[in-house]
Amino acid sequence: MTDVHILGIRHHGPGSAHSVAEALATLRPDVVLVEGPPELDQVIPLVTDPDMVPPVAGLIYAVDEPRLASFYPMASFSPEWVAIRWALSTGKPVRAIDLPAAHTFALRASEERAATAAAASAEEDSTDASATTEPAVASSDDDGGGLAAVVGNHPDVDAKPAAVVVNHPDGGKDHSVIQQQAYRPDAIGMLAEAAGYSDAERWWEDAVEHRNTDPVERFEALIEAITEIRAMDQRPPEHPDVLENNRREAAMRRLLRAAMREGHERIAVVCGAYHAPALVPAGFPSVSADNKVLAGLPKAKVSVTWVPWTSDRLSLGSGYGAGVTAPGWYQHLFAHWTAKEPTKDVATTWLVRVAHALRKENLDASTASIVEASRMATALAAVRGRPSPGLPELDDAAQTVLCDGSPLPLALVHRELTVGRKLGNVPDSVPTLPLAADLSATQRKLRMKPSAMEEVMVLDLRKPNQLARSVLLHRLSLLGVDWGQPADAGRTTGTFKEAWTLAWKPELAVSVVEASRYGTTVASAAATYVSEQAQAAESLPVLSRLLESCLLAELPDGIAGVVSALAERTALQQDAPPLLETIAPLARTCRYGNVRGVDVSDVRKILQATVVRACVGLPTACAGLDDDAAGVMRRAIDRAQDGMTLLPELPLDDWHAALSAVAHSDTIHGSVAGRATRLLLDAGLVEGTDVASRLSRRLSIATPAPDAAAWLDGLLSGDATLMIHDRRLLQIVDDWVDGVHDDVFEDVLPLIRRTFSAFSRPERREIGEQLSRVGSAGVDVEPSPMDLSGAGPALGTMARILGWKAIA
Numbered sequence: 144m145t146d147v148h149i150l151g152i153r154h155h156g157p158g159s160a161h162s163v164a165e166a167l168a169t170l171r172p173d174v175v176l177v178e179g180p181p182e183l184d185q186v187i188p189l190v191t192d193p194d195m196v197p198p199v200a201g202l203i204y205a206v207d208e209p210r211l212a213s214f215y216p217m218a219s220f221s222p223e224w225v226a227i228r229w230a231l232s233t234g235k236p237v238r239a240i241d242l243p244a245a246h247t248f249a250l251r252a253s254e255e256r257a258a259t260a261a262a263a264s265a266e267e268d269s270t271d272a273s274a275t276t277e278p279a280v281a282s283s284d285d286d287g288g289g290l291a292a293v294v295g296n297h298p299d300v301d302a303k304p305a306a307v308v309v310n311h312p313d314g315g316k317d318h319s320v321i322q323q324q325a326y327r328p329d330a331i332g333m334l335a336e337a338a339g340y341s342d343a344e345r346w347w348e349d350a351v352e353h354r355n356t357d358p359v360e361r362f363e364a365l366i367e368a369i370t371e372i373r374a375m376d377q378r379p380p381e382h383p384d385v386l387e388n389n390r391r392e393a394a395m396r397r398l399l400r401a402a403m404r405e406g407h408e409r410i411a412v413v414c415g416a417y418h419a420p421a422l423v424p425a426g427f428p429s430v431s432a433d434n435k436v437l438a439g440l441p442k443a444k445v446s447v448t449w450v451p452w453t454s455d456r457l458s459l460g461s462g463y464g465a466g467v468t469a470p471g472w473y474q475h476l477f478a479h480w481t482a483k484e485p486t487k488d489v490a491t492t493w494l495v496r497v498a499h500a501l502r503k504e505n506l507d508a509s510t511a512s513i514v515e516a517s518r519m520a521t522a523l524a525a526v527r528g529r530p531s532p533g534l535p536e537l538d539d540a541a542q543t544v545l546c547d548g549s550p551l552p553l554a555l556v557h558r559e560l561t562v563g564r565k566l567g568n569v570p571d572s573v574p575t576l577p578l579a580a581d582l583s584a585t586q587r588k589l590r591m592k593p594s595a596m597e598e599v600m601v602l603d604l605r606k607p608n609q610l611a612r613s614v615l616l617h618r619l620s621l622l623g624v625d626w627g628q629p630a631d632a633g634r635t636t637g638t639f640k641e642a643w644t645l646a647w648k649p650e651l652a653v654s655v656v657e658a659s660r661y662g663t664t665v666a667s668a669a670a671t672y673v674s675e676q677a678q679a680a681e682s683l684p685v686l687s688r689l690l691e692s693c694l695l696a697e698l699p700d701g702i703a704g705v706v707s708a709l710a711e712r713t714a715l716q717q718d719a720p721p722l723l724e725t726i727a728p729l730a731r732t733c734r735y736g737n738v739r740g741v742d743v744s745d746v747r748k749i750l751q752a753t754v755v756r757a758c759v760g761l762p763t764a765c766a767g768l769d770d771d772a773a774g775v776m777r778r779a780i781d782r783a784q785d786g787m788t789l790l791p792e793l794p795l796d797d798w799h800a801a802l803s804a805v806a807h808s809d810t811i812h813g814s815v816a817g818r819a820t821r822l823l824l825d826a827g828l829v830e831g832t833d834v835a836s837r838l839s840r841r842l843s844i845a846t847p848a849p850d851a852a853a854w855l856d857g858l859l860s861g862d863a864t865l866m867i868h869d870r871r872l873l874q875i876v877d878d879w880v881d882g883v884h885d886d887v888f889e890d891v892l893p894l895i896r897r898t899f900s901a902f903s904r905p906e907r908r909e910i911g912e913q914l915s916r917v918g919s920a921g922v923d924v925e926p927s928p929m930d931l932s933g934a935g936p937a938l939g940t941m942a943r944i945l946g947w948k949a950i951a
Contacts, residue, residue, distance in 0.1 A: 145403045147410045148172065150362045151369060151419030152222040153331045155457060155467045157477035158347035160222045163413055164481065165358035167229045172411035174402055175230040177223045178418065179215055179239035180247070181398065182447045186573065187239065189449060190224070191231045194570035197224060198452040198470075202652055203244040206444045209656040211248040214649065216452045218470065220477035226413040240398040240412070242391045249441035330369050330417045342468070345533045362419075370420040390440075392421040393433040400430070448574045450652040453595040454563030471563035472534050490532040491517045497541050500560050506552055508545050516544040534561070566595040566647065577663035579655050582624075585615055585665060593647035599630055602641045613641050617696035618669040622658040624651055666698070673701030677708040683721040683753075686712060687728035690746065694732050706745050713753055719764035722757040723779035727786030729753065734789050750793070757783065758797040762804040765811045770853075773812035777857065780815070784822055799828055806837075813841065813850045817857025834858075838875050848887040851879065856898045863906035870913070877914060 150166055152159035167175070183201050197219045204212035217224040230237035335346030378385050395414070399422060402410055412422055420426065457470040467473055475496070479489045494516050498508035520532035520540035529536070538553060546552040558564075575583075586593065589612050602609040616627040627643035661675075662668030673693055680686045686709045693701040716722055729750040733743045765776060780802075787798050805811055806819040806829075820837060823829045840846075841854045855876065859866060866873050883891055899907060 145407055145410055147399070147403065147412065147422075147424050148359060148362070149366060149419045149422050150222075150226075150411060150413045151365050151416035152413060153343060153347065153416060154223070155216075155218060155221050155470070155473070156331075156343070156347060157220040157473040157480065160220045160225045160477055161480045162358050162361055163222045164225050164229065166362060167226065167411060169358055170409060170411055171233075172409045173235060173407040174405075174410050175226050175235055175237045176240045176399060176402060176410065176412045176414075177226050177237060178241055178395070178412075178414040179223065180213075180241050180244040181239050182244050182445055183215065183239040185447055186449055187227055187237060188231065189570065189573055190227050192570040192572065194568060195449070196568040197221075198454060198457060198565065199449050199567040199569055200452040200649060201447060202450045202656075203445055203447045204653065204656055205248045205252070206446050208248075208252065208443070209653060209659075211251060211443070212653045212656070213244060213247070214450075214452070216457060216649075218452075218454075218457055218474065220473050222413055226411070238398070238402070240395045240414075242394040243442075244447075245442045245445050246390075246394075246440040248445060249443040252443065253441060330372050331365075333372055334368055342533070342535075345529070345535075349530055365416060366419045366423065369416050373417070373420055388418075389436055392418055393436040395422055396427055396433055397437065399424075400427075446574070449569040450649060451567040451569055451593070451647075452649050453567070453647075454565040455595065456649055458562050469534055469561045471561050474563070488517070490520050490537055493537055494520070494541060494545075496560060497537075497545060497556050500556050501545060501552060504552070504555060506546075512544050516540040519544060564595045566593065576656060576659045578659040578665065578668055579652075581664040582619075582655060589615060591615070591645075593626070594645070595647060597644060597646040600627070600643045600645055601632065602643070604639045604641060613643075613695070614697045615665065616643055617692065618665050618698070621669045621692055621696055622654070622661070622665070622672055624654045624658060626651060669696055670698045670701045673698055674704045677701075677705045680708065680712075683709070683712055683716055683725040684728070687725040687732075691728045691732050694743070706749065710745075710749055713749055713756075716756075717760075719757055719760045720775055720779040722753055722760070723783040725753050726750065726757065726783045727789075730786035730789040730793070750790075754787070754793055755797065758794070758801040761801040762808070765805050765808075765815050768812045768815065770812075770814075773814045773853070776812075777814050777818050780818060780822070799823065799826060803828070813852075813854030814857040817841075817854040818860070819857075821858045821860075835872050835875060838872060848883050848891045852891045852895055852898075855879075855895070859898050860901055863902040863910060867906065867909050867913070873910070873913060 148166070148170055150163055152163060179201070180203060182203050186201060189195060197217055199217060201215035201217075202212060203215070227237050229235075331347065332343040335341075335343040338346055338350065340346035340349075380386075395418065399410070399412065403424070414422060454470045454474075457467060472493070475493055476489065479492070491513070494513050498513050501508040516537075517540070520536040523536040523539055524530070524532040527536070532540075538557075541556065542548060542550060542553045571583075589608065591612060600612070602613050604610045604613060619626055626647055627645045630642040630644045632640045632642040658668050658672070661671040673689060676689055677686065680689065686705060690702065690705045690709060693705055713722075713725070729746055732746050733750060761780075768776060783798075787793050787795060802819040802823055806816055806823055808816060820829070820834060824834055838855075838858065841851055859876075866876070880895065899910075902910070
């Protein structure tokens with residue numbers, strides 16, 4: 144008869160991992176079964192590869208729909224990792240048991256389609272209801288089924304079609320956030336809470352690790368406790384988590400029965416503690432009952448590989464449902480417990496690392512302080528009734544002794560040491576897609592090693608290697624693989640310098656998988672993506688920005704396709720705002736092409752035609768605008784102005800003539816006319832006296848106050864130079880504000896406040912000081928004459944100090 148031992152663990156728990164290692168060494172099972180989708184069996188043998196360095200994660204994704212993906216993270220202190228490595232090192236078979244991901248993804252896809260259909264039906268019902276005489280109320284019951292809107296379990300994952308789902312099966316907390324209902328409790332956490340502990344690992348360490356008991360007996364006792372906790376579960380059978388849990392446990396039992404039929408003498412099952420009671424053979428339901436649960440499940444084609452993971456992604460603070468609070472501390476504990484010759488004081492070794500981290504930040508941390516902090520941590524543990532200091536005691540002692548009571552240095556230690564920023568590594572032999580292989584090869588060629596640490600890379604585009612780095616980052620950005628984010632390049636007006644903030648996140652592996660449908664290399668995939676987007680784009684601004692991205696990414700094939708689409712749509716575009724918004728991106732493309740070495744002659748022709756058409760149509764397009772349309776037109780004019788100043792060969796005379804026609808018209812919305820006047824003034828094409836005359840006319844009593852405020856906002860927005868250096872304009876504005884009738888002042892005030900709030904604090908202070916020196920009659924108040932005779936003694940003393948001759 145097969146002897147089955149169920150080792151119920153807490154995922155990513157170093158105490159659980161240590162107990163699993165001891166239990167496996169005692170049992171010496173013939174086969175080890177680890178909780179996880181059976182698809183992982185394909186890549187489990189790679190765990191012993193020397194280049195496989197945790198933390199890593201098994202990545203399973205749907206081949207036809209890569210956005211359906213799951214990560215299965217493992218660290219060196221994860222019990223599953225310990226069990227797998229033990230089995231492989233001893234030559235024992237090791238397998239994963241759980242519901243196959245092929246079923247999981249197919250179920251999610253079908254639920255997603257059902258949720259989308261339900262949402263569409265609800266929208267139709269809402270539309271029909273709005274046509275009746277009864278007031279329509281939007282339904283709040285449908286939240287999309289909890290499937291269609293999911294983008295993953297990490298808060299910094301971009302909300303785009305690619306969904307990153309962290310769905311590690313967990314005995315205590317489920318990694319998935321697909322369902323919005325409350326999931327099963329953390330079983331070990333409940334036991335710890337019942338014992339008065341706030342940290343489950345502290346309870347495990349005190350109640351399990353520090354007890355000199357047989358490791359197998361520890362797990363047997365744990366099963367009894369979890370059985371009682373499961374008996375307290377009062378959720379109905381139709382609860383989503385109950386349904387999912389029943390399917391998973393039925394699949395686990397099916398695979399466990401298959402292993403038992405193979406005639407193994409002893410089997411060890413490493414699974415989440417919550418599942419442990421359900422896998423005890425004595426309590427198995429009938430085979431037919433499990434088959435009924437699993438009957439008729441849909442399937443999807445899936446693929447599996449290993450990807451690097453990061454320590455901070457193992458933390459609970461990252462949004463990872465089964466994460467732990469302190470991955471770095473747990474790694475320290477596990478390394479201490481598994482060391483061949485462990486030190487007697489784990490607290491002191493931790494405090495030494497804390498001191499090193501503080502010293503790296505140029506903070507004092509002496510050896511004597513470490514000794515004193517260790518003594519305090521030990522004393523705190525005794526006061527709190529703990530067998531040995533834990534992380535709370537060490538944190539309190541470090542803050543008191545090493546950080547002088549300040550929490551700020553301790554926060555730095557927490558980020559760098561307690562959580563950690565380690566990025567794992569996977570060998571080149573792991574299954575990978577051609578696009579991922581090309582990206583990896585390009586990274587090695589350009590010496591751009593991915594890192595979980597955020598770093599700023601400044602690139603000089605005049606150097607070939609750094610230009611190639613820029614090209615790679617722009618291509619990846621086009622494909623949605625946001626490894627780098629553009630950053631401020633500093634005080635430079637040239638186009639040869641770029642800055643990027645780089646940080647590799649594990650979920651980018653799914654983005655690479657998604658992008659692989661466009662091509663087998665980064666360059667070909669980016670070019671194909673651009674071509675598709677160009678065909679689908681319906682607006683000129685989108686096409687112009689896409690063209691600019693093609694230039695930065697050095698995609699000649701993509702540029703040709705976008706230019707063709709842009710020329711076609713420009714010829715058909717009649718509205719002035721899209722034409723105006725197209726000018727700046729095209730101008731940047733032409734200017735930047737000189738640095739990139741790309742032929743932009745066709746782009747220049749399109750830009751010239753766009754500018755001419757925009758100038759001709761601008762005065763007419765500005766007529767009859769309401770407030771919202773005027774805001775759109777004003778933003779478009781500002782953007783066009785930015786583009787017109789980039790290239791000297793653009794027809795600035797035509798542009799200024801169009802602005803002049805807008806500025807001189809009294810029928811055009813004040814916000815637009817005022818802005819046109821300001822641009823002409825900045826260009827030196829109108830005199831200050833002329834502007835003052837227009838301002839006086841626009842702010843006259845005959846002009847409605849809201850219209851006058853809109854014109855003033857258009858004129859003054861940007862900076863306060865005009866107000867500071869032209870006293871006449873300042874006086875006109877002051878008199879107008881003073882003369883606004885009380886009935887409309889409250890309506891005008893928000894617009895005035897918005898105008899002046901854009902000025903810097905020194906500019907506002909200077910305006911206020913100038914107004915304080917203006918008399919009620921509108922003339923400057925003469926300052927009181929200085930009494931130089933009274934300053935004689937002070938001047939004489941200063942002359943003697945400087946060695947000058949005495950002042951007569």
